[in-house]
Amino acid sequence: MPVILKIIGFLFAFLLLDPLLAGEDDESYQVAPGDVLTIRVFGEPDLSFNEIPINPNGILSFPLIGDVEVAGLSTKTIEKEIERRLADGYLKKPIVTVSIKRFRNIYIRGEVKRPGAYPYEKGLTVEKAISMAGGLTPRASKSAITLKREKGQKEIDADMQTPLRPGDIVTIGQSFF
Structure with a gap:
């Protein structure tokens, strides 16, 4: 019985962490100015944000790594770029999830x-x-x-x-x- 509960717990957590499966995001959607993102860096609450807007120039300002040009990119591509930059001298193996919190009007x-x-x-x-x-x-x-x-x-x-x-x-x- 405990094994079943662990499996159910894992599946539930996986669905919450994967915005595509949770129906919050579409991998083909390209972000643009006016969109607001949620960014989570696993194990790093100081680098996780519930609401982070994309400015009118299509840039996202992120601690430690500075400005990231995100306009026209998918959430998966943004995840990989933030992971790459954080791994370049800040974190050993960062795990980043990005989802759309609010779409532009x-x-x-x-x-x-x-x-x-x-x-x-x-x-x-x-x-x-x-x-x-x-x-x-x-x-x-x-x-x-x-x-x-x-x-x-x-x-x-x-x-x-x-x-x-x-x-x-x-x-x-x-x-x-």
């Missing part, structure tokens, strides 16, 4: 009652974002919806069921009638 503008920035949540669609913004104005068009994903990319047509990603900008156009 999405933005909704145009014919909604409360345009502005809103926190991104997994599963967010254009329709849900409109609800967060108080709904459509009487002049809004349900078909004139555009979406801009990344800086420099063109706006694309969207509909109510279009899934959103962190940093997306949604524009609701006016109806002609």
